[in-house]
Amino acid sequence: MPTVLAAGVAAHLFIGFWQARRGIDADRLRKLRKTLQIIFQDPYESLNPKHSVKEIVAEPLVVNRITHSRTDTHARVLKALEDAGLRPPEDFMARYPHELSGGQRQRVSIAGALVLEPDFLVADEPVSMLDVSLRTDILETLLELRDKRGLTYLFITHDLSLAWVLADRIGVMYLGKIVEEGPTRAVVKDPKHPYTKALISVVPIPDPDRKRQRILLKGERPDPGNIPRGCRFHPRCPVAFERCGWSSEEVLDDLREIALGADAAAQTIVAGARTEGPDGLLLPRGSEAWLQSAIDMKSETFRGLMAIASIDAVADGVRVGLHAFEEPSLRTVAPGVRAACHLVE
Numbered sequence: 319m320p321t322v323l324a325a326g327v328a329a330h331l332f333i334g335f336w337q338a339r340r341g342i343d344a345d346r347l348r349k350l351r352k353t354l355q356i357i358f359q360d361p362y363e364s365l366n367p368k369h370s371v372k373e374i375v376a377e378p379l380v381v382n383r384i385t386h387s388r389t390d391t392h393a394r395v396l397k398a399l400e401d402a403g404l405r406p407p408e409d410f411m412a413r414y415p416h417e418l419s420g421g422q423r424q425r426v427s428i429a430g431a432l433v434l435e436p437d438f439l440v441a442d443e444p445v446s447m448l449d450v451s452l453r454t455d456i457l458e459t460l461l462e463l464r465d466k467r468g469l470t471y472l473f474i475t476h477d478l479s480l481a482w483v484l485a486d487r488i489g490v491m492y493l494g495k496i497v498e499e500g501p502t503r504a505v506v507k508d509p510k511h512p513y514t515k516a517l518i519s520v521v522p523i524p525d526p527d528r529k530r531q532r533i534l535l536k537g538e539r540p541d542p543g544n545i546p547r548g549c550r551f552h553p554r555c556p557v558a559f560e561r562c563g564w565s566s567e568e569v570l571d572d573l574r575e576i577a578l579g580a581d582a583a584a585q586t587i588v589a590g591a592r593t594e595g596p597d598g599l600l601l602p603r604g605s606e607a608w609l610q611s612a613i614d615m616k617s618e619t620f621r622g623l624m625a626i627a628s629i630d631a632v633a634d635g636v637r638v639g640l641h642a643f644e645e646p647s648l649r650t651v652a653p654g655v656r657a658a659c660h661l662v663e
């Protein structure tokens with residue numbers, strides 16, 4: 319069940335992170351856990367099919383020894399179901415997950431998260447598995463609960479238009495790191511990071527007369543197990559430049575692509591090129607002029623060429639050195655807004 323695992327890992331990491339940052343001892347952490355709850359993404363996988371709705375929602379009360387009588391447990395489960403929008407709650411207590419619709423299952427998940435009366439809820443894509451017609455209802459319930467119970471949500475979503483409507487603050491993540499963070503209005507109206515700009519540019523506008531230039535990112539998202547060096551967004555960034563982290567392998571890939579549409583001489587040069595570690599290349603003798611013209615003509619498209627800092631003729635060929643790079647850190651770039659990009663530092 320990868321979806322449940324991913325969400326569980328997220329919650330675990332979050333609590334572990336908090337513990338490490340705040341130096342919280344085990345006893346305090348146990349108490350803290352009751353105030354932090356999670357709503358999982360997939361209501362079809364996250365509910366135990368062998369447990370009734372009452373057993374599912376009551377489980378956190380039993381595990382945390384919150385209630386001491388059946389009557390108390392029963393009353394709290396009823397209240398959580400009612401607040402989660404399952405009305406009348408008595409009708410749902412004895413049902414099993416297979417007897418519920420997708421929306422009702424997600425409401426049972428919400429009730430399970432609410433029953434401990436938490437302060438903070440991690441909602442991990444809580445509507446992405448639901449039919450579009452049910453999404454609004456569930457979101458309305460979450461917003462009502464926010465006001466009624468004074469809850470704070472960490473709402474994880476791939477749907478920027480949803481974050482736009484729901485959130486007070488947005489944090490945009492790319493490959494596991496926040497690249498921009500700030501008040502929703504500021505981030506949406508004036509995005510600073512190139513990734514945020516690309517995301518916002520493809521959100522549909524419900525007005526046929528308004529046009530916006532879409533920024534389509536090239537290539538696939540890299541393997542999270544093999545994060546690109548420097549700025550992790552650089553292989554796809556439409557405005558990446560010298561300092562963004564290009565490796566010699568990436569520069570060589572760009573040269574290979576350029577040579578594909580070029581003459582035989584260019585193809586011979588590239589066939590004889592090799593990397594010398596992550597920061598240098600060696601090209602065949604006499605390739606300086608072709609390389610320089612490729613940089614002059616093609617570096618706007620093949621941005622890895624911008625990383626070339628030096629071209630030196632040596633005894634065994636042409637040595638190419640790359641610019642130094644660094645990973646951008648999250649810095650304040652506007653009131654309340656932080657972004658991790660060399661261009662806006």
Ligand code: SF4
Nearest residue numbers: 549552555562659660
């Ligand atoms: S640092 Fe900025 S310009 Fe460079 S790759 Fe990253 S996002 Fe693009």
